[in-house]
Each structure stands twice: as structure tokens, then as C-alpha cells.
Amino acid sequence: MRPGSGGCEHARMVHALEHLVVRHTFRVPSPTGPAGDGASAARRFDAALMTAGFKLSAELIGRLSTLAEPVVVETAVRTLATVREVVGDHVRHNVYFVDFPENVPDTLDFWMECVARAVDDGDARAGTLDQLRAGVLDLLTLPSYGRYLHTYEEMLAAHDELIAAAGDRLTVLHLGGTAEEELTALYLALAGSATPLGEEHLRDLAVLAGHGADGPQPAEIPVRENRAVVNHARLRTGAAPLLDTVTDVLRLACALADGDVTLREPTRFRALSRPFRRLLLAGLDAVVAGSPAKLSDVAAHGEAWKRLGERLHPHEYPWWPHAAEVFAVARGERKVPSFDSRVEELLGRGEVAGAAELLSAAAPGRLFRAVDRLLRTAAEGKERELVLAAVERAAPEVSGRVVLSVREHVQNRAGVDPGARRVFVNRAGKAWVAADTRLPLEDAVRERLISVLDAETRRRLPAPGRLLIDPDVLDVALPLSGRAASAGLGVLPRGSVSPVEGELLRFFTYWREARRTTDHDLSALVLDEDYATVTWLSYTALTDVEGAHSGDITAAPDGASEFIDLRLGAVRGTFVVPQVHVFSGEGFDEVAEGFFGFMLRESAxxxxxFEPRTVRMKSDLRGPGRVALPLAFRRNDEGRWHAHWLHLYLRGTPSANRVEEHRVSIAVLLRGLMGRTPLTVGHLVALMEESGTETTVWDGSTVPEAPVTYIGLERPDGLAPGSRVFTPENLRDLLPA
Structure with a gap:
């Protein structure tokens, strides 16, 4: 190795990681290099960013202007690549109809044109005529259907330049600390997050942990799957893993096998080296020796333990007998009653207060998750009072996220509607609906629970000093789970509501197949106030309500895009529900890349x-099922439109999913969702104000000269040093511990 080459390699690695900082925080790590006159290069950098809907803060321009031009250019190249990917501008968005949204034909006219071309095609003529005689025509057999008939460059030539408008998005990039400071801060924020991370953020944590495992560590890693990712990195640096449950050991084993640390999907364990086998067995032995009751957790993942035991060979290590007990329990050779079975036994005997007492003492978090059932089961009077008293005693021991989750649940348990439906959403975003057969909670019980939960939250909230609030953030749902939103730009948690201002609403989706031919279809369903279908736009309905579909693309070896254009003033209905269907081929979790978004434009x-500066939201599509519902748009009584964020996936059918077949299920799901009230940022702000916090509503331009705590959709330029900032990128940090 040449002298200094190690330092160069480290610098290259840090530069490679900087895109994570920009993507997660919209801060650019402070560039380093020789001084010089970089002002001209900084202005060119700023101009280039504006074409993608981004802009440099005044502080960042000032810093770049003091550096040599090559340093500024290098920073610009890296940063531009990152933000273009964030907004979806890193791929070529071609359309089937070359001058979309102009001159989109009527659906039947278009199909007949495809048939006429096929009849004129010597190779396709005979087969097409045979299908016509049989009375059934497969569009996919027509040579001109579903395939680009022009190049990307020819499509660009058919369109004029975008006319800038005052409403175009401009996301400001701010100056950060040094690269190491920013990487460390991001690592600590993700590793120490109190809410589970989404799949994309969990992958980013793994990358950051590999870089920072031997540096500063969070005081606590409350989310177990985050701990597994960090433990994996700690092993590579020679540090001891953090293990205090048997499931911690199982998750670490999954990480070593490049498997699923969330334990949602089975991991195929591979042969492990002797040092790793010894480490896992020693960790298991220590956990069980310290608390034999933790063996009760084994049954929850019995099959995974059996598969892992085949790789660890615990019988070869008799000096760790407690580790061997884990696998004996998994094989059923030793019976250990689970904690849940003890609770169920008490409930089966009608001892509701006893079950609440056991949960309060041993598992306060589980008590909170079971409180609705316990209160519905408890007899009126003393027994119900004992359950409520157990909840009050346990409240200080329960995580802030669980306290808020139960608060959201309780506020939606008022009254009973005989036709009410419950919407269930699992951790992967898969949604389904069932009848709500629960008895209601009495008003007095609900009010007492809410009072306890609000008091506990208020007690934990830090004093923010002077609070500066963007009013548009008040209806943003609290990110009680990182899986309630997808990675991307302008993405808000499930349940959030945000205003939509603009004349033209344009949806887009992009996908690129990984191994086999794949067809994803973009559609938009229009519903009235009673959730009945008004119309839809899709490849089977190319034009309606002054809207247009860009045309069906049926294969994406090099990537494909579909668009839907709507003039909001022409929509005859209350809801517009965009959706992406897997018609054939790879699902959302299988494609090489897939995302959805929407743009807002003025008619002129x-x-x-695809114009990146008009993109308001772009989110990755990664989830189960064959139908994706990223969000819905709703018109209120005053005629204003708002986005309601869903981030849901429906099972659909194995193939040939179309909007026509899913209209009823989507309407039922939407009705159930719209009947729920999420817990929002406004709730926390109200609790802070009740504690005496001084709050100022931001006017969108001026900022105070003194430090503030700012909560909003984007960080304003020019906040005083020492200000604390909460935006959707780090809103999880606002939740009390």
C-alpha cells in the first residue's frame, strides 16, 4: 500500500456515504479542501439544482464560495446525483403517447389503430385475424401495443420547455457540519430511534453502522431490530454485542445470514464460523442464566430456533447448558409456559384484575396494548377500577410511542356504529378490512384513559423554549412507526393530511424489472362523497373528466413510466384515488426499482x-400484495383539495389486476380509513402550550433572531444558531421517550 493510500480510501468511503446525509437530512456536509474563489461555481451549482427543484441556502453558498472551484464542482456532482435520485429524476421518463397529455386518443380508437397496424404487419396479420374471428383479442399480441414507438430524445423534442411558476417546489439544502459529524449524528439518530424504521432506513442504518460501530454510540437502542443491525456491525469491529433477550440472539443470527432481522420472513441460516457459533451460544447462555423466565420467548419463533440449532450444534458445547435449553424448548422437549399463556389462563378464569396486575408488574407495554380488551371484559365497578389503576401505575414504565399509540386508539373508540368496519394494517403496509364487533368503551372510561395518557405525555415532553410552527404541519400524523411511510421526497406518515394547491395534478409511476418481463399499471379511481364510483382513468379508460392517461407500457427491461393528468376543477367527485397495479411479472418487492409520485402544475x-421541480411527492414502492395505494385526494366542502396519506398494499390477484376489479374493496377500505382520526403533531403542540410554551405561527418568510424550536414541513433558511428543527425527515425525534 502506498503511503497515505489508507487515508484516501477512507475519504472515498466517506464521500460515498455523504449521499445518505443529504437524502435523510437535506444537509450537505461542509466541504473541505483548498481555499479559493468558488463563487461562480457555487452559482452554477445553485442554478443546476433549481432545475431539479432544489436550492442552496445562503449559508451553504457562502461556504462554497470560499473554496477552490474544483472542490465546489466535486461537491456539486455528488449532490446533484443524490437529489435527482431523491426526486425521481435519475431515470428517463418516456411515455407511450409522445406528446402526452395532448392528443391522447379515445380508448377504443387507440385499440382499433393497434389492430389496424397489426393487420398491416406481415408477421402479426394471421394471428390477429384469427383472434378477431374468435371474438377475443389479446392486446399484448399486437406489435404496437405497450412498447415505446419513439426514443426518449424524440419525446423530449415534442415538448416545450417548462415555464417557471411561483408555485414550483424549491427544497433548500442547508450547510451541515463536517462529514464525520453528520454521519455520526445520522447514525445515532437512526440507531437510537424510538420507532421502528422502514425497510429502506434499516438498510441505511446497516451501512452507517459499518462506518460508525467503533465510534460514539446511542445511550439506548430501544428498537430490537435496530439493535440487531448495530450488533452485526459491532461484531465486525470486535466489540461485544448488546444482548438481553433470547430474541436478540436470534435477530443477530439472522443478520449474520443476511436475513430478515424483523423476523417477518424466514431466514435461511448458513454455516457459521466457530467463533460466531461460540459467540451466539455464549450470549444465549448468559441471557437464560440471568433470567430463566426469558425461555418463554422461544416458542414465538420456534421454527427459526430449530433451524438455527442445526447450524450452531449446541451439543458440542456442554459448558453452556442454558443455551441448550433454548433449543430443547424449541423442539418441544421442555415445556415452558409463555407469559401470554399465563395471562390467558387468568382471563379464562375471569380474573381480569389479576391479569392486569400481572401485566402491570412484568410487562407494562403489553398491558397498554391489551387495555381495550381488559376494560371490555372487566365487570363494572371495582374490577374495572382495578384495571384503570393498574394502567395509571404502569404508565411511567411504558415507552412514549406506546403511550401515544394507545391514545390514538382510545380517541377512535367513541360510540358504536352497527355498520362500522375495522381497518387492519400490518407492519409491511398490507391492509384488510373486517366488521367491528367490539363493544364500545364507555365515555367516562375513555375520558379517564385519555386524561392519564395525556398527562404522561405532557410530563415527558421537553420544554422547547420558544416554539415556531408551520401551520401545515399540524395535520401531519405522528410517526408512531417508521413503517407508516415510504422513503422518498415530501412523504408524510400514514394518516397525515396536507393541502394540495394547483390546477393540474399529475401522477406518475416508474418501474424497472429485475429478472422477468413485468407490467405495472397506473390508474386513478374517482369516488363520490358516498364512496360510489364516478369514473376512472387507466389503460382501459385513457380519457375522462378532462384527464388523460399516458398509455400502457407492458415491459420494462430498461425502465418504464406511466402518467395520469387531471384538471382538479373538472373532477366530478369527492375522492381521487391513484393506485398502481401489478398486472403481470414481478411484484413491488421484486422489481429492481419502483416508485410513485405526483406533480402539481399550472395550466400554462x-x-x-416529468419535470422534477413540479414534483411534490415521490415515494418508493416496496411492499406486499399486488395493488399499491400510496395516498388519496379529497375535496372538502369549500372545494379545496387535500392529500390523505395511505401507504397501503392490497393482496389483489396473482395477475391481471385492474382498477375495475378492485373498486369495491378500495371504497370499503377508504371509508374505514376516513372514519379514523390519527394523532397528529397538533396534539403534541397543544400539550406543550398547556404546559406554558410560547408558540408563534410561522408566516412563511420571516424567522426570529433568537434560537427557536421549529416544527414544519421544511427547514426555513436563516434560523438562528442553536435552533432545534423538526421536519418530516426527523419527526420521530419529537416523540417523547
Whole structure:
């Protein structure tokens, strides 16, 4: 190795990691390098960013202007690549109809044109005529259907330049600390998050942990799957893993096998080296020796333990007898009653207060999750009072996220509707609906629970000093789970409501297949106030309500895009529900890349089908099922439109999913969701104000000269040093511990 090459390699690695900082925080780590006059290069950098809907803060321009031009150019190249990917501008968005949204034909006219071309095609003529005689025509057999008939460059030539408008998005990039400071801060924030991370953030944590495992560590890692990722990195640096449950050991084994540390999907364990086998067995032995009761957790993942035991060979290590007990329990050779079975036994005997007392003492978090059932089961009077008293005693021991989750649940348990439906959403975003057969909670019980939960939250909230609030953030749902939102730009947690201002609403989806031919379809369903279908736009209905579909693309070896254009003023209905269907091929979790988003434009703007500065939201599509519902748009009584964030996936059918077949299920799901009230940022702000916090509503331009705590959709430029900032990128940090 040449002298200094190690330092160069480290610098290259840090530069490779900087895109995570920009993507997660919209801060650019402070560039380092020789001084010089970089002002001209900084202005060119700023101009280039604006074409993608981004802009440099005044502080960042000032810093870049003091550096040599090559340093500024290098920073610009890296940063531009990152933000273009964030907004979806890193791929070529072609359309089937070359001058979309103009001149989109009527659906039947278009199909007949495809048939005419096929009849004129010597290779396709005979087969097409045979299908026509049989009375059934497969569009996919027509040579001109579903395939680009022009190049990307030809499509660009058919469109005028975008006319800039005052409403175009401009996301400001701010100056950060040094690269190491920013990477460390991001690592600590993700590793120490009190809410589970989404799949994308969990992957990023793994990358950051590999870089920072031998540096500063969070005081606590409350989410177990985050701990597994960090433990994996700690092993590579020679540090001891953090293990205090048997499931911690199982998750670490999954990480070593590049498996699923969330334990949702089975991991195929591979042969492990002797040092790793010894480490896992020693960890198991220590956990069980310290608390034999933790063996009760084994049954929850019995099959995974049996598979892991085949790789660990615990019988070869008789000096760790407690580790061997884990596998004996998994094989059923030793019976250990689970904690849940003890609770169920008490409930089966009608001892509701006893069950509440056991949960309060040993598992306060589980008590909170079971409180609705316990209160519905408890007899009125003394027994119900004992359950409520157990909840009050346990409240200080329960995580803030669980306290808020139960608060959201309780506020939605008022009254009973004989036709009410419950919407269930699992951790992967898969949704389903069932009849709500629960008895209601009495008003007095609900009010007492709410009072206890609010008091506990208020007690934990830090004193923010002077609070500066963007009013648009008040209806953003609290991120009680990182899986309630997808990674991307302008994405808000499930349940959030945000205003939509603009004349033209344009949806887009992009996918690129990994191994086999794949067809994803973009559709939009229009519903009235009673959730009945008004119309839809899809490849089977290319034009309606002054809207247009860009055309069906049926294969994406090099990537494909579909768009839907709507003039909001022409929509005859209350809801617009965009959706992406897997018609054939790879699902959302299988494609090489897939995302959805929407743009807002003014009617005079023209431009290409995809213009990054008009993109308001872009989110990755990664989830189960064959139908994706990213969000819905709703018009209120005053005629204003708002986005309601869903981040849901429906099972659909194995193939040939179309909006026509899913209209009823989507309407039922939407009705159930709209009947729920999420817990929002406004709830926490109200609790802070009740504690005496001084709150100022931000006017969108001026900022105080003194430090503030700012909560909003984007960080304003020019906040005083020492200010604390909470935006959707780090809103999880606002939740009390």
C-alpha cells in the first residue's frame, strides 16, 4: 500500500456515504479542501439544482464560495446525483403517447389503430385475424401495443420547455457540519430511534453502522431490530454485542445470514464460523442464566430456533447448558409456559384484575396494548377500577410511542356504529378490512384513559423554549412507526393530511424489472362523497373528466413510466384515488426499482411529462400484495383539495389486476380509513402550550433572531444558531421517550 493510500480510501468511503446525509437530512456536509474563489461555481451549482427543484441556502453558498472551484464542482456532482435520485429524476421518463397529455386518443380508437397496424404487419396479420374471428383479442399480441414507438430524445423534442411558476417546489439544502459529524449524528439518530424504521432506513442504518460501530454510540437502542443491525456491525469491529433477550440472539443470527432481522420472513441460516457459533451460544447462555423466565420467548419463533440449532450444534458445547435449553424448548422437549399463556389462563378464569396486575408488574407495554380488551371484559365497578389503576401505575414504565399509540386508539373508540368496519394494517403496509364487533368503551372510561395518557405525555415532553410552527404541519400524523411511510421526497406518515394547491395534478409511476418481463399499471379511481364510483382513468379508460392517461407500457427491461393528468376543477367527485397495479411479472418487492409520485402544475406551464421541480411527492414502492395505494385526494366542502396519506398494499390477484376489479374493496377500505382520526403533531403542540410554551405561527418568510424550536414541513433558511428543527425527515425525534 502506498503511503497515505489508507487515508484516501477512507475519504472515498466517506464521500460515498455523504449521499445518505443529504437524502435523510437535506444537509450537505461542509466541504473541505483548498481555499479559493468558488463563487461562480457555487452559482452554477445553485442554478443546476433549481432545475431539479432544489436550492442552496445562503449559508451553504457562502461556504462554497470560499473554496477552490474544483472542490465546489466535486461537491456539486455528488449532490446533484443524490437529489435527482431523491426526486425521481435519475431515470428517463418516456411515455407511450409522445406528446402526452395532448392528443391522447379515445380508448377504443387507440385499440382499433393497434389492430389496424397489426393487420398491416406481415408477421402479426394471421394471428390477429384469427383472434378477431374468435371474438377475443389479446392486446399484448399486437406489435404496437405497450412498447415505446419513439426514443426518449424524440419525446423530449415534442415538448416545450417548462415555464417557471411561483408555485414550483424549491427544497433548500442547508450547510451541515463536517462529514464525520453528520454521519455520526445520522447514525445515532437512526440507531437510537424510538420507532421502528422502514425497510429502506434499516438498510441505511446497516451501512452507517459499518462506518460508525467503533465510534460514539446511542445511550439506548430501544428498537430490537435496530439493535440487531448495530450488533452485526459491532461484531465486525470486535466489540461485544448488546444482548438481553433470547430474541436478540436470534435477530443477530439472522443478520449474520443476511436475513430478515424483523423476523417477518424466514431466514435461511448458513454455516457459521466457530467463533460466531461460540459467540451466539455464549450470549444465549448468559441471557437464560440471568433470567430463566426469558425461555418463554422461544416458542414465538420456534421454527427459526430449530433451524438455527442445526447450524450452531449446541451439543458440542456442554459448558453452556442454558443455551441448550433454548433449543430443547424449541423442539418441544421442555415445556415452558409463555407469559401470554399465563395471562390467558387468568382471563379464562375471569380474573381480569389479576391479569392486569400481572401485566402491570412484568410487562407494562403489553398491558397498554391489551387495555381495550381488559376494560371490555372487566365487570363494572371495582374490577374495572382495578384495571384503570393498574394502567395509571404502569404508565411511567411504558415507552412514549406506546403511550401515544394507545391514545390514538382510545380517541377512535367513541360510540358504536352497527355498520362500522375495522381497518387492519400490518407492519409491511398490507391492509384488510373486517366488521367491528367490539363493544364500545364507555365515555367516562375513555375520558379517564385519555386524561392519564395525556398527562404522561405532557410530563415527558421537553420544554422547547420558544416554539415556531408551520401551520401545515399540524395535520401531519405522528410517526408512531417508521413503517407508516415510504422513503422518498415530501412523504408524510400514514394518516397525515396536507393541502394540495394547483390546477393540474399529475401522477406518475416508474418501474424497472429485475429478472422477468413485468407490467405495472397506473390508474386513478374517482369516488363520490358516498364512496360510489364516478369514473376512472387507466389503460382501459385513457380519457375522462378532462384527464388523460399516458398509455400502457407492458415491459420494462430498461425502465418504464406511466402518467395520469387531471384538471382538479373538472373532477366530478369527492375522492381521487391513484393506485398502481401489478398486472403481470414481478411484484413491488421484486422489481429492481419502483416508485410513485405526483406533480402539481399550472395550466400554462407545459413542459415535459416529468419535470422534477413540479414534483411534490415521490415515494418508493416496496411492499406486499399486488395493488399499491400510496395516498388519496379529497375535496372538502369549500372545494379545496387535500392529500390523505395511505401507504397501503392490497393482496389483489396473482395477475391481471385492474382498477375495475378492485373498486369495491378500495371504497370499503377508504371509508374505514376516513372514519379514523390519527394523532397528529397538533396534539403534541397543544400539550406543550398547556404546559406554558410560547408558540408563534410561522408566516412563511420571516424567522426570529433568537434560537427557536421549529416544527414544519421544511427547514426555513436563516434560523438562528442553536435552533432545534423538526421536519418530516426527523419527526420521530419529537416523540417523547
Amino acid at each position: 406551464q407545459a413542459g415535459r411529462p
